[in-house]
Amino acid sequence: MKTMLIAACMVAVLCLLPAAPAGAGQDLPAQPRPGDVPPDALGNDRDGNPVTVSQHRGKVVIVTFWASWCGPCRRELPMLGKVQAVVGREHLEIIAVNFKEDRRDFNAVVRANRDIPLNFIRDSHGRTSDTYGVTTLPNMFIIGVDGKVAYVHRGYSEEMIDGFIQEMLGLLPPEALNKPAYT
Template structure:
């Protein structure tokens, strides 16, 4: 009896742990909190409703990530800030390194945020490594996720962005997608 109780508890803990660390998938409401911008303002997916949002997790030591940021800035400029917003979340860097890199990248018209050691931005997105990109549709739902991608994926990524930009914005009177499980910290 005691053995079956322990086994049952172990199985419950395993299920809870796997659900807690699960990455949200396509169609799920995107986790809302994205950090703070250069001015200290909180950035939330819900505030960007109506735009396509690309959230990319990067670090200064990731060569591909550092190549990607100017490309994403150019795509955002081409689409227009009313249509597309890129939020680049620094992951796995110290605050000092992030601040130095952010200052070097000041001419890129991206929102650059910092994910502290507690990873309160990365964890809800299920980030385990970089590069990690999440494309969010105009209604705040995850449309595509790319993990560990490279230059060979650029055509697919560009097609997905174009597809999202071509989709109509949700009606302004529609209730935003926001389940209680996606609360900001």
Template structure:
């Protein structure tokens, strides 16, 4: 177990070094459907159609994920009433690790759990965290690999732009 977490930490560090570009080019296309296992229910990503969705893939060992959660909470609080929802998909193989993370950094938005990693395969993740902005019509519009504190203002502008459409 300790070796796996150490290896995951090294991968996260190198992914952070390799993927310094915050925005990835995404041609507008339908967001692949996901069935999300939330704490109390199961929902589909398409259930959120009509809202701007910030779909974030994370894991407990991911250092940039620790920096992103306060910002995502702020964005949910600021724009939630305007039709914005953050959905975080945890990819830890052990739920207990995610629960420990969330006890320190509570999420004020839906959190789904995918220990099998099927959603990561569907979205072809290349690093942690990876986030997607999905417009009101369910189209993928913007992807971010990593979370860069110095780019928070531009991330927020992207949200504002999609909400204004």
């Protein structure tokens, strides 16, 4: 039991350690902060279509960076999928950008989570994660309907879910909150 607890703690700590940048020694730009307009290009979806933040203007956009080896990331994805399913795509778009992994690892996670209604993007060379200054995982950016970053989260825990939900609900328009799912 004690060994399992230590192993779980080590995995959690490893997911919060800095991830190696694509070009070792290369300085990454600072992460977008609340009030900033985030980088627009997010990569291509699984059908090869380009995905941008600006194409979802007028919606709350959540961009989260994850990897198959990151346990907290793997726990976060189903939670985000439930949020996407409840709110729908009319007012919310959640985009899950994979962090510098090969196609095999990316596809394994996507296949295991095929019922999760997220827009999955593979960023094998780290172009998107580097423009966002991502060095820890999971790393989430909540972007308001005005196209500006409202909140940034690094790491994941069950305790942060309520705060995240309240932040996201606070950004949604009233008509999104009046849907039957919220009654």
